[in-house]
Amino acid sequence: MIEIDIKKKLNIDNGGQLLKFTGKLPLHTVTKITGPSGAGKTTLLKIIAGFISPELGRISVNGSIWLDTEEKINLSPQKRLAGFVFQDYALFPHMTVLQHLQYATKGAQWINRLLHMAELTAFANHKPMHLSGGQQQRLAVIRALATKPKLVLMDEPFSALDIKTKLRFLPALNGLFAEMQTTAIIVSHYPHELDVFAGNGISMGE
């Protein structure tokens, strides 16, 4: 179980808005987060990953404390070991597709499997600027999975994919999550695109 109870001030320069989130998210399944723009979905994912610190709160994962502002505990992102798919992909411009994956793992078979799933095998030696938006996004997804993280946090990870690609890629991803017993938290503006994943939905800011 991931137990979250946090408070974070948002928009400090613009009047202030409080992001309050309390929830218990089950392990080994997908939690789907939706909500209007500005509700704080990205901020919540970054707080769970450890990239942003809330003013107040507590996060524990399977009993181990990642954050406790009262106890002054705040594990670094490196210690939380979550895979993260950023909304803007955050790829390395100077690295090829293959190098992105080799940076994360030495497992050649695993890399080949991820490339195949993302339909990127033929593009292994391409740098991001020579990939389409959808290919870049699929690379961001498989890079996040390359270290075989127990927890994957994905921010709008399918927004650049066309419907046919989604119909192939999402079920494959779902199968991989089941096989690896992955806990995933996925933010999407389109809740129905996540129907392939069993799991709970959370609506923020409505």
Ligand SMILES: Nc1ncnc2c1ncn2[C@@H]1O[C@H](COP(=O)(O)OP(=O)(O)OP(=O)(O)O)[C@@H](O)[C@H]1O
């Ligand atoms: N590190 C931060 N500290 C304080 N406020 C922040 C921080 N990062 C973003 N914000 C503010 O928090 C608000 C919510 O942003 P966030 O990106 O989390 O929303 P969102 O629900 O993901 O929106 P979208 O669906 O448009 O991506 C924004 O108004 C933003 O300016």
